[in-house]
Amino acid sequence: MDQIIDILLSASFWAAAVRIASPLIFATLGELICERAGILNLGIEGIMVLGAFAGWMAVYSGAGLWTGVAVAMGAGMLFGLLHATLTVPFGLSQHVVGLGITLLATSVTYFAYRLALPEVTSPPRIEPFQPLEIPLLSEIPLIGPALFAQTPLTYLAFILAAVVWIVLYRSPLGLALRAVGENPGAVEAQGLSVTALRMGAVIVGSGLMAVGGAFLTMSAFSSFFFEMVNGRGWICIALVVFGAWKPGKAVLGALLFAAFDALQVRLQQTGLGAEIPYQVFLMIPYVLSILALVLMSRRAEVPAALMTPYNRGDR
Amino acid sequence: MRLEPVANPTLARSLGFPAGALALTVVIASGLALLAGANPFETLGLILKGAAGSKFALLETLNRATPLIFTGLAVAVAFRAKLWNIGAEAQFYAGALVAVLLGTGALGFLPWYLLIPLMALAAMLAGALLLLGPVMLKVRLGVDEVVTTLLLNFIMLLFVSMLLEGPLKDPMGMGWPKSEPLDPAARLPRLVDGLRLHWGFGVALISAAVIWVIQARTTLGYEIRAVGLNPQAARFAGIPVGAVLVKTALLSGGLAALAGWSEVAGLKGNLTLDISPGFGYTGIIVAMLALLHPGAVVISAIFVAGIFVGADSMSRAAAVPTYIADILLATALLLMVLAILLTRFRVVRG
Numbered sequence: 001m002d003q004i005i006d007i008l009l010s011a012s013f014w015a016a017a018v019r020i021a022s023p024l025i026f027a028t029l030g031e032l033i034c035e036r037a038g039i040l041n042l043g044i045e046g047i048m049v050l051g052a053f054a055g056w057m058a059v060y061s062g063a064g065l066w067t068g069v070a071v072a073m074g075a076g077m078l079f080g081l082l083h084a085t086l087t088v089p090f091g092l093s094q095h096v097v098g099l100g101i102t103l104l105a106t107s108v109t110y111f112a113y114r115l116a117l118p119e120v121t122s123p124p125r126i127e128p129f130q131p132l133e134i135p136l137l138s139e140i141p142l143i144g145p146a147l148f149a150q151t152p153l154t155y156l157a158f159i160l161a162a163v164v165w166i167v168l169y170r171s172p173l174g175l176a177l178r179a180v181g182e183n184p185g186a187v188e189a190q191g192l193s194v195t196a197l198r199m200g201a202v203i204v205g206s207g208l209m210a211v212g213g214a215f216l217t218m219s220a221f222s223s224f225f226f227e228m229v230n231g232r233g234w235i236c237i238a239l240v241v242f243g244a245w246k247p248g249k250a251v252l253g254a255l256l257f258a259a260f261d262a263l264q265v266r267l268q269q270t271g272l273g274a275e276i277p278y279q280v281f282l283m284i285p286y287v288l289s290i291l292a293l294v295l296m297s298r299r300a301e302v303p304a305a306l307m308t309p310y311n312r313g314d315r
Numbered sequence: 316m317r318l319e320p321v322a323n324p325t326l327a328r329s330l331g332f333p334a335g336a337l338a339l340t341v342v343i344a345s346g347l348a349l350l351a352g353a354n355p356f357e358t359l360g361l362i363l364k365g366a367a368g369s370k371f372a373l374l375e376t377l378n379r380a381t382p383l384i385f386t387g388l389a390v391a392v393a394f395r396a397k398l399w400n401i402g403a404e405a406q407f408y409a410g411a412l413v414a415v416l417l418g419t420g421a422l423g424f425l426p427w428y429l430l431i432p433l434m435a436l437a438a439m440l441a442g443a444l445l446l447l448g449p450v451m452l453k454v455r456l457g458v459d460e461v462v463t464t465l466l467l468n469f470i471m472l473l474f475v476s477m478l479l480e481g482p483l484k485d486p487m488g489m490g491w492p493k494s495e496p497l498d499p500a501a502r503l504p505r506l507v508d509g510l511r512l513h514w515g516f517g518v519a520l521i522s523a524a525v526i527w528v529i530q531a532r533t534t535l536g537y538e539i540r541a542v543g544l545n546p547q548a549a550r551f552a553g554i555p556v557g558a559v560l561v562k563t564a565l566l567s568g569g570l571a572a573l574a575g576w577s578e579v580a581g582l583k584g585n586l587t588l589d590i591s592p593g594f595g596y597t598g599i600i601v602a603m604l605a606l607l608h609p610g611a612v613v614i615s616a617i618f619v620a621g622i623f624v625g626a627d628s629m630s631r632a633a634a635v636p637t638y639i640a641d642i643l644l645a646t647a648l649l650l651m652v653l654a655i656l657l658t659r660f661r662v663v664r665g
Contacts, residue, residue: 042461082649089316092652095399095461096603100649103596107641114636115351195316234465241459279477286466286473293463297456312317 003270004263013262014146018154021251021258023048023215025157027236028243028250029164030076030208035240036168037201038181038305042098043083044209045233046105047076051210053109056217056224057116059126069153069214076210077203079105084202088195091309102233110226128222129153153211153219158251160208165247177201181303184310194310209233231286238289244301253292261285318660332657336650344643351635358635365628366621372628374512378582380613380620382407382591384519385574386598387605387612388526393567395530395607397543398453398560400446402464403571404595405471409445410438410572412475414579415483415494415586418501427500434501435518435576442572443565445471450564454557468595476588485585494586503581515577519613522570526609529566539563571595600648606655619644 007013027048034041055072059065079101086097117123129151138148168174176197180187184194212232217224239257243250264281267273273281321328345355367373386403393400417434425433449467452458479492487495503514530536538559541549550556574594579586601619605611626640 040461086649086653090653090656091318092656096599096652097649099401099596099599100645100652103600103641104645104649107638107645111347111636111638111642114638118634118636231466231469234462234469237462238466241462277477277481279473279480283470283473286469289466290463293458294452294456297452297458 003272004267007263007266009142011142011145013266014142014259015149016262016265017255017259018146018150019220019258020261021254022150022154022157022219023212024232024236024239024254024258025161025212025251026215027209027212027233028239028254029160029247030205030212031236031240032243032245032247032250033164033177033201033205033208035306036181036245036303037177037198038184038303038308038310039084039087039198039202040094040098040237040307041080041083041202041205041209042095042237043079043101043105043206044098044236045229045231046102046109047079047206047209048213048216048229048233050079050105050109051076051213052217052228053113053213053224054210055214056126057112059218060124065129065218068218069211072210072214072218073207076213077207079210080203080206081199083206084199087309088198088202091311094307094309113224113226123223123225125222126218128217129219151219153215157215161247161251168247178303181305184305188310188312194312198310209236212236235285235289238293241296242289242292244296244299245303257285257288257292260288316662316664318656319663321659321661324658329658332654333651336654337647339650340643340647343646344639347639347642348633348635351633351639353633353635358629358633358639361629361632362622362625364625365632366625371510372624374507374510376617376621376624377516378512378620379624380616381513381516381519381581382574382578382594383597383601383616383620384516384523384613385577386571386594387601387616388519388522388609389567389569389571389574390598390602391605391607391609391612392526392530392539392570393563394602395543396539396560396563397546398450398563398567399461400464400564400567400571401461401599402446402449402467402595403567403574403598404468404591404593405464406442406445406568406571407575407578407591407595408471408475409441409568410575411579411586411590412478412575413438413441413572414501414576415497418497418580419495420498423498423500425500430498430500431503431580434580435573438572438576439569440572442568442570442575444568445572446564446568447561450560454560472588475586479586479588483586492588496585497580501580502584503577511582513577513581515581518573518577522573523609523613526566526570530609535559535562571598574598597644600644603648604651 027044031041031044051072054075055068058071059068083097083101086092087094131149132152134148138144176187176192180194180197188194213229216228239250239253242253264284268278268281348355348358365372366376389403390400414434417437422430449460449463452463453460479494483494485493485495506512506514506516538554541554542556542559546556578590583590597619601612601616605615622640622643626637630637
């Protein structure tokens with residue numbers, strides 16, 4: 001118990017929690033935008049893998065870090081366009097298309113990696129984003145290092161959360177987007193295009209997922225590894241449910257989740273780690289995600305038209 | 316644009332779009348081969364030759380198809396009821412785990428004709444129970460089973476890893492996380508002498524036939540279809556939707572677990588963490604390409620296995636990364652669902 005309190009009072013723990021939360025925030029916001037428009041995007045896992053590779057590869061080939069982020073986003077949007085084309089105008093099963101996109105994006109990434117770097121056993125490193133300490137604020141004990149000594153991509157994640165909130169709740173576009181996930185027929189009656197709104201949401205959302213993946217290679221690990229995304233995408237889908245499809249709550253969920261993840265890494269290094277197999281600690285994030293889904297299941301805040309394709313001729 | 320149903324699709328329409336999808340997949344594969352600096356015709360030829368160019372290659376393909384028939388059937392059965400079981404991978408490992416628990420000496424006093432069926436049944440039970448949890452959460456609380464079954468895959472793999480580095484670790488395994496080998500009495504006999512193809516393939520074919528009978532000739536089959544088509548209407552018609560979903564889950568989880576049992580008892584003889592290169596996920600592609608039809612699952616599993624086996628052998632001969640197989644299958648999957656839609660609907664402007 002003392003050990004847990006020690007961990008909770010250390011600045012490095014909170015800094016790690018915010019860092020671990022950052023890719024989840026990007027991808028969760030991306031998924032949230034898709035689902036708010038009525039499209040479940042199971043391509044998330046593969047799009048994150050793609051983003052992790054695309055950003056890293058761009059920087060490795062000589063592009064600047066921010067260009068790398070843009071490349072990752074563009075690659076994600078391309079696969080978002082594919083997902084959107086199949087699920088929106090054609091109304092194909094969002095489950096099947098999503099899983100297909102995940103498989104396609106993952107295998108295209110691995111294929112491209114092998115083509116670009118044949119015979120490489122340890123992937124080359126890039127110079128990743130460096131922490132940017134904000135003067136004065138970063139000197140506040142505990143909160144300072146956690147929130148104000150992070151890399152620019154982390155700041156961007158939080159700014160993005162605010163932007164998504166403002167767009168969703170304080171702009172006509174957000175109103176239309178939310179409506180298209182609840183009652184697409186009514187949106188069509190207003191003279192707006194359901195197809196355009198939904199496709200736009202999936203494309204932009206997928207771009208953000210890819211940036212979440214890029215965070216891993218460009219801010220956290222500086223290299224690309226197979227299986228580095230390792231289920232983070234599926235966890236983001238659980239986080240959207242946990243956050244009740246609201247950006248603020250989703251960010252809080254991601255932070256909470258990341259705190260548990262940072263805690264389990266540290267607990268492994270204590271006496272507990274010697275007694276309990278390390279796999280138990282690694283299971284915690286997945287078990288927590290299932291628990292979160294169960295806890296939130298009672299609340300009926302699901303966008304009403306989620307997973308229902310809209311065909312103008314139907315009604 | 317919008318979609319208009321085609322009342323009576325012509326034969327050309329029903330065959331043309333799927334054929335077009337496959338042709339387009341081949342074109343894309345050729346493009347990838349070109350990108351890798353290889354001759355596309357040669358690459359495709361090498362894949363074909365590696366998959367079915369000799370008796371050995373063909374039997375190797377059937378070998379690889381065996382677990383895919385099981386997981387493909389598992390997915391097909393579940394998807395018919397719109398039960399999105401993405402957890403066949405976890406159920407696979409549950410079956411493999413049971414095979415190891417019962418087959419490495421615990422039941423050594425039993426003769427093979429009792430031991431083998433008992434192991435298969437116990438494996439099915441384990442897989443069924445593993446899917447039952449997410450299905451109960453779906454039926455009782457409305458928790459989406461896609462995410463829960465997916466997350467269970469990760470949990471199960473970690474659980475198996477824990478056992479393989481702990482109580483189940485083979486003391487003779489030179490430190491590798493693998494289980495002790497199965498007793499000879501627990502091993503499935505070979506189908507062809509001297510080659511690796513084993514009776515698991517036979518059991519897979521029988522399973523496909525059984526599932527076909529269940530779907531085409533029993534009340535449960537009818538109920539599963541009704542629940543999949545429209546749960547509200549099915550409930551209104553007096554079908555106990557929850558109970559049907561539970562039965563579907565038992566069937567689906569059990570089938571996926573048989574894949575694990577058959578790989579351990581038929582092919583590998585012990586359990587390692589990498590015993591499945593994603594058979595559970597590939598089962599989804601197998602089932603979708605087969606339009607969820609049990610008979611077609613067998614053909615589609617052999618086709619998919621052929622692509623993997625062929626791509627592996629091609630990759631050794633040419634400098635094209637073996638991941639081309641996954642790209643091919645993902646493309647085929649996406650194009651095929653689109654093609655199937657286009658056989659039944661017409662795209663209308665405006």
